[in-house]
Amino acid sequence: MLNIVPLYRFPLTRGHLRLLHGNVHLSTLGRFRQKRPPPVDESPRIANRNLRWELHSCTRRLELYQDPNDRSRLDRLVKHVIAQAATFDAKTTSLCVNALSRSAGRSVVSYEDLWTALARSAAAYAVQRVNDEEMGFAFNSRELSLCVGGFSKVQTVLEKRELWKALSDAAVVLQREMNSQDVAACINGFSKVAFLRCKYALWEALAEATLSLLDAMSSRGLATCVNGFSKVEFLLDDEGLWVPLGGKVAAVRRRMNSQDLANCVNGLSKAGPLMERRGIWDKLGEATALAAQEMGTLGVAMCVNGFSKIPSSLADKSLWAALSGAAISEVRNLSPQEVAICANGFSKVSLLQDNHPLWIALKEAAVAAIERMTPHQITNCVNGFSKIPILAEDFLLWECLGKACVSVLRLMQPHGVANCVNGFSKIKLLLPVENLWVALARAASFLLNKMSAQNVASCVNGFSKVSCVLNDMVLWRELGIASTYVVSEMNRQHLANSVNGFSKCELIFCEVELWETLGSAVVPMAAGMNSQDISNCVNGFSKVEALLGNEALWNELGKRSVSLLYAPEAQHVASCVNGFSKIVFLLENCTLWESLSRASASLVGQMSAQQVSNCVNGFSKVDILFGDTALWEAFGRAAVSMVPQMDPQGVANCVNGFSKVDLTLHCEDLWSVLENAVLSLSNKMSPQHVANSASGFAKVSRLHGSLTLWEALGKACHSLLNRMEPQHVVSCVMAFSRVPVLCGERALWEALGR
DSSP: OOOOOOGGGSOOOHHHHHHHTTOSOGGGTTTOOOOOOOOGGGOTTOOHHHHHHHHHHHHHHHHHHOOHHHHHHHHHHHHHHHHHGGGOOHHHHHHHHHHHHTTTTSGGGGOHHHHHHHHHHHHHHHHHHHHTOSTTTSOOHHHHHHHHHHHTTOGGGTTOHHHHHHHHHHHHHHTTTOOHHHHHHHHHHHTTOGGGGGOHHHHHHHHHHHHHTGGGOOHHHHHHHHHHHTTOGGGTTOHHHHHHHHHHHHHSGGGSOHHHHHHHHHHHTTOGGGTTOHHHHHHHHHHHHHHGGGSHHHHHHHHHHHHTTOGGGTTOHHHHHHHHHHHHHTGGGOOHHHHHHHHHHHTTOGGGTTOHHHHHHHHHHHHHHGGGOOHHHHHHHHHHHTTOGGGTTOHHHHHHHHHHHHHHGGGOOHHHHHHHHHHHTTOGGGTTOHHHHHHHHHHHHHHGGGOOHHHHHHHHHHHTTOGGGTTOHHHHHHHHHHHHHHGGGOOHHHHHHHHHHHTTOGGGTTOHHHHHHHHHHHHHHGGGOOHHHHHHHHHHHTTOGGGTTOHHHHHHHHHHHHHGGGSOOHHHHHHHHHHHTTOGGGTTOHHHHHHHHHHHHHHGGGOOHHHHHHHHHHHTTOGGGTTOHHHHHHHHHHHHHHGGGOOHHHHHHHHHHHTTOGGGTTOHHHHHHHHHHHHHHGGGOOHHHHHHHHHHHTTOGGGTTOHHHHHHHHHHHHHHGGGOOHHHHHHHHHHHTTOGGGTTOHHHHHHHHO
């Protein structure tokens, strides 16, 4: 009688499993010994089933144990596959591709003949499915998904266009037969093939299949679909796809592991329709905050990158505290790519701007990894660290980033060069480093014709802050031509930044066509600009003589400025006062100037020294404001405290401005402060500053007897005569002629006469 031993009394071996599946003859029932299939090279008629089993076993053992015997065994199997691939059926082909792709990165991927043979066999079965031929021998949905998933792991196969065309066509035919696992595998595989990302029929079919199977998908499959779809640009605005996907992810967020959650956050953040879906992002933020410490470095980096793009998530304190804490604890394990992603992402979060431990840790990690960074990663570091005030004076960091940038400039993409120009221009330590800026200027000139509107605007704005390139006429002409071509693609901010940037380069003022193009572009956009954009436009256009009479432009800017004064900002008001005061036909616009005077009088206590001097200089040109006692008293008091902080131009503007207003001529404290300021700065003044100061003080009768003041102005004028314009000389002569104490200065008058 046969003695049956219960299976739970001892571990199951492979022999038991083969018995249960019917692979062992009943005569071996008492022995439970596994019969190995004969070696591949000893039996040319080996069954496909045994070949699949051998491949599966060998690749699994290699993954687990790295045994050299298994490697040589795998090499023999590979040679057999190369020889017999043309005879394989669809199932064997797909399983071979799946098994061998697990060895990607090992010796198997070097077998070009292997992947060529398998690709040829797979393409044939895919074409049969598309042509509806021999349906029993063509790929089914499972076999197709195994091939797509396997081939996508082998870099050399990703360029085989005929294979991927056949596989993608078959996927379109089979999409209704796929289960959720097959759909996820196809989305993941096809998303890695660059030329397939614009194949509308394929992605529409996969999107339809995904939505129909959404309820049946596992959390891993869902994360795979989100990650794959996020790489297909034309799908990123498809609300019908992303809203259900986002809702499903939010619903199953608690069942996801940390890596799947990070993949979903990173993928969903690229979808336009989800940007404003605060409910979804609040749920994902809550789940991420709880799982941040378990995510590992890559997961943290992906979440930082994703949440930093979502406006509603930037104020989530618990989320960013968890992510920053995880980044600090894992900072030594961050790869160069992860350091760059974290630097760029965290820099967008205002809550973390003053987080010293975070930025010190990231800075040290970046400096240590800088030599291993790609050009794109260097660009991300420059862009991120340049926004952090506590790092602006870190010489070691910026020296390393500057050298690294110069060394890889030839490899950088256009947007990378533009971001480096914009980022480095914010760091005062680097503005005098001529070799850095010459290299950036050369790289930008070479790539300008490939830059987007945003990139061109970034270059104009960045280079305008660097004195050593402001005299590069070739660079600025090329920037002007590039801006003319892309001006129609610029948004309000890019346009305003370009206007402000070009206005700092005097070499470009004569390019009338450029300025007229910029002016025409601003007119329809002015109504939607914010205060910073309007300030930049007013400040920039007011320096260009060719546009001072453009009534359409200035009327639009004036209307928008008035509408923004319900919540005025000091910088906006000061820029508008200074700019509009140069436009003659606006000086009689009572609505504009009354609005500006009220706003500036209420903000004068918040203004910087330069803003006070700009307002005094601007308001002094507006006759209708000369009787505004409240306005001039407010600025008089502000000037008394601010003048000692002003530069020569600011002091000269105040002297010239206050001297035109009768209400201020008898303010002794004000003029005493101005007199002392001019005495201390007289040796630093330009010819224009001296002329303006002399002209202003000459109108204040109580100062005509101040020998010290006039001697200082006389000496300054005498030393600068060779550089003075005719109008400056005339101003000095008229001013000095009203001052009795200078009548005996023979040398001065002879010099002025000559």
